[in-house]
Amino acid sequence: MNDRPGNQLFDAYFTARDMREVFCDQGRVQAMLDFEAALARAEARVGLIPQTAVASIEGACQAGHYDFAALGEAIATAGNSAIPLVKALGKQIAANDAEAERYVHLGATSQDVMDTGLVLQLRQALALIESDLAQLGDTLATQAQRYAATPLAGRTWLQHATPVTLGMKIAGWLGAVTRSRQRLQELKPRLLVLQFGGASGTLAALGAQAMPIAEALAGELQLTLPDQPWHTQRDRLVEFGSVLGLIAGSLGKLGRDISLLMQTEAGEVFEPSAPGKGGSSTMPHKRNPVGAAVLIGAATRVPGLLSTLFSAMPQEHERSLGLWHAEWETLPEICCLVSGSLKQALLVAQGLEVDAARMAHNLDLTQGLVLAEAVSIVLAQRVGRDTAHHLLELCCKRAVAEQRHLRAVLADEPQVTAELSAAELDHLLDPAHYLGQAHTWVERAVAEHSALTA
Numbered sequence: 001m002n003d004r005p006g007n008q009l010f011d012a013y014f015t016a017r018d019m020r021e022v023f024c025d026q027g028r029v030q031a032m033l034d035f036e037a038a039l040a041r042a043e044a045r046v047g048l049i050p051q052t053a054v055a056s057i058e059g060a061c062q063a064g065h066y067d068f069a070a071l072g073e074a075i076a077t078a079g080n081s082a083i084p085l086v087k088a089l090g091k092q093i094a095a096n097d098a099e100a101e102r103y104v105h106l107g108a109t110s111q112d113v114m115d116t117g118l119v120l121q122l123r124q125a126l127a128l129i130e131s132d133l134a135q136l137g138d139t140l141a142t143q144a145q146r147y148a149a150t151p152l153a154g155r156t157w158l159q160h161a162t163p164v165t166l167g168m169k170i171a172g173w174l175g176a177v178t179r180s181r182q183r184l185q186e187l188k189p190r191l192l193v194l195q196f197g198g199a200s201g202t203l204a205a206l207g208a209q210a211m212p213i214a215e216a217l218a219g220e221l222q223l224t225l226p227d228q229p230w231h232t233q234r235d236r237l238v239e240f241g242s243v244l245g246l247i248a249g250s251l252g253k254l255g256r257d258i259s260l261l262m263q264t265e266a267g268e269v270f271e272p273s274a275p276g277k278g279g280s281s282t283m284p285h286k287r288n289p290v291g292a293a294v295l296i297g298a299a300t301r302v303p304g305l306l307s308t309l310f311s312a313m314p315q316e317h318e319r320s321l322g323l324w325h326a327e328w329e330t331l332p333e334i335c336c337l338v339s340g341s342l343k344q345a346l347l348v349a350q351g352l353e354v355d356a357a358r359m360a361h362n363l364d365l366t367q368g369l370v371l372a373e374a375v376s377i378v379l380a381q382r383v384g385r386d387t388a389h390h391l392l393e394l395c396c397k398r399a400v401a402e403q404r405h406l407r408a409v410l411a412d413e414p415q416v417t418a419e420l421s422a423a424e425l426d427h428l429l430d431p432a433h434y435l436g437q438a439h440t441w442v443e444r445a446v447a448e449h450s451a452l453t454a
Contacts, residue, residue, distance in 0.1 A: 014294060016132075019339030022124045023332040025068040031117035032085055033061035035221070039108055042216035048209050049103040056100035060092035080325075082110035107198055107206040107213065111231050111319065115195035118331070119223060122240065123192055125335045126184065132342040133181050133247070134453060139349040140174040141446045143167075148442045151431040152268055152359040153370060155260075160370050163363060163431040166269065166354060168438040169257065171445035176250035178449050183243045191240050194218040197229025200318040232315035234327070241331055244338045245306045251341045252299020255292035258348060262289045268359045272351025291344040298341040305334050363431050368406030372396050374434040375410065375425070382419045391415055 011020060021027055040057040043049045066088055074084030086105045094101040105113070148167035153160045196214050197203060203210035218225040230236065261269035271291050308330045312323040363370065372392050380388035391413070399409045407429050410416045420428070427433055 014297065014340040015336040016128070016339035016343045019125060019128055019336050022121050022128070023336060025072075026063050027121060027124075028081070028117065029066060029068065029071070029085065030063040031120040032082060032113045033063060033089070034120055035108075035113050035116045036086070036089060036105060037061040038220035039105070039213075039217055040103065041220050042213050043103070043106060045216045046209055046212045048206070048213060049106060050099075053097070053100035053103045056093050056097035057089075057104060059096075060089055065092055080110050080114060082113040086110075086113070107203065107210070108196065109199050111324070112196050112198070112229075114328075115231070116221065116223070118237075119192060119195065120221065121332070122237075122335070125339075126188065126191070126240075128339060129244075129247070129335070129342065130181065130184055132339070132346065133177055133184075136342060136346050136349060137174060137177045137181065137449045137453065139346065140170055140177060141449050143349060143352055144170040144174055144442045144446060147354060148439050149432070149435075150354070150356050150359065151363060151435060153363050153365075160363075160366055162370055162373055163434055165435055165438040165442075166359070167442045168435075171442045173250070173254045173257075174445045174449055176253070178445070178452055180243065180247045180250060181452055183246065187239050187243060189224060191236050192223055193226040193230075193236065194221065194223045195230060197231055201229040201231055203229075231318055232320050232324075234309070234313050234315065237327065237331055238309045238313060241306050241309045241334055244334050245302050248298045248302040248334075248338050248341055251295045251338075251345050254345060254348075255289075255295025255299070255341075259289040259292040259296065262287075262292070266358075266362065268355055268362065270353040270355075271348050272353060291348040294344040295341050295348075298337040302334055302337055305330050305337075309334075360431075367399060367404065368429050369396055369399065371429045371431065371434055372406060374428045375406075375416075375420070378424070378428060379416065379419055383415070 037058045040049065040054050044051045044054045066085070071081065071084050071088065074087075075081050078084050090101050090104050093104060144167045146167070147170060148165060150166045151163045152166050152169075154162050154164040194214065194217060196217055198205050198210075203214065206213055215225055258269060258271060260266065262271065270287070271289050273287065308326055312320075312326045312330075315323045372395075376388050376392040379391070382388075383391075395406065395409045395413055395416070398404075399406045402409070407425060410420075410425055411422070416425075
């Protein structure tokens with residue numbers, strides 16, 4: 001029996017396991033301890049603390065040494081996670097090396113530990129997200145090329161419009177993925193920076209050695225040293241959260257399209273099937289879009305979380321009360337939701353099931369009306385735009401009223417047959433001949449993806 005506390009029933013559905021490991025208690029504590037170990041190494045490097053103290057400090061900087069439940073109880077009194085952790089760290093070190101304990105956390109403040117620890121976690125999260133986005137891009141590029149010439153009804157305002165191709169639709173998803181990958185590359189130098197300012201951002205406790213220590217600490221953690229501490233300047237984190245929000249929204253668009261195409265009335269594209277997947281507790285026939293549900297769910301939840309990050313930006317002076325606290329679980333939860341959405345998007349994209357025959361059938365549901373524009377455009381070159389448009393409008397109304405195919409109605413209209421031959425009408429009313437630049441859009445999306453991946 002699983003006696004672990006917490007809400008875990010939905011975690012495997014909405015969150016990728018490797019992302020949850022980044023932001024679990026173990027991951028949070030280890031990231032803060034990594035900061036403390038690196039601080040000791042940096043301060044020893046510049047001669048502020050003895051080199052002999054480093055091994056004892058590093059040895060105690062292992063998350064497995066600490067009772068997370070006890071830390072959690074202490075946080076309720078301390079007000080943040082660093083205060084009880086540093087105390088516990090000091091006790092661990094003092095038990096074996098009382099001299100080394102004197103040099104723990106020297107010159108740093110709680111927010112330095114927590115914010116830099118968060119940045120270390122975000123670096124891991126970013127690597128996972130970038131990897132999944134790249135893999136999703138590869139899959140979508142393959143699928144876009146595979147279905148580049150597969151016609152299906154374009155839909156505007158949820159009604160049939162002119163034909164598009166499935167490859168073009170997939171290329172739209174791919175383009176959004178590529179742009180998100182570009183955004184992540186662009187923000188990385190701004191996000192992956194050290195937080196180190198001491199009590200109120202001046203590093204006064206370290207005196208003349210402050211900058212050498214800051215530079216050494218950044219080097220130890222392989223982070224950039226920013227122009228100044230950013231205790232209450234939260235734009236870096238909010239920018240990252242915003243890009244994650246864009247990713248969630250773009251994946252939600254993919255999920256929405258898939259779920260609509262899976263509707264019984266459409267039945268054109270399906271998520272991959274598997275035993276027990278998408279069933280109903282009472283209806284044996286059901287095949288529900290369970291992957292798309294995660295994508296749409298994340299796209300719905302993330303904006304609310306993102307609004308919390310934006311609301312927490314006007315922080316007071318040099319250390320915030322409450323607004324900083326509001327971030328602690330918010331950005332990690334956004335990362336977790338996006339990770340789950342990406343995993344589901346990969347499963348959907350890799351196993352996409354396509355019914356091209358159903359697409360062709362659905363394209364003809366309006367009995368040729370979706371290609372009225374194609375006829376009108378050609379006819380306009382011969383009889384004028386207004387005349388052609390009015391004539392096609394009348395023919396479309398007649399086709400609907402008489403429940404006949406537009407091709408038959410056009411064949412009975414002397415003004416049309418005087419200008420267009422039977423062969424021309426057959427050509428114009430073939431969806432495969434009215435796909436415009438759909439193939440070009442696929443090629444361009446794939447090329448942009450390939451250029452970024454190279």
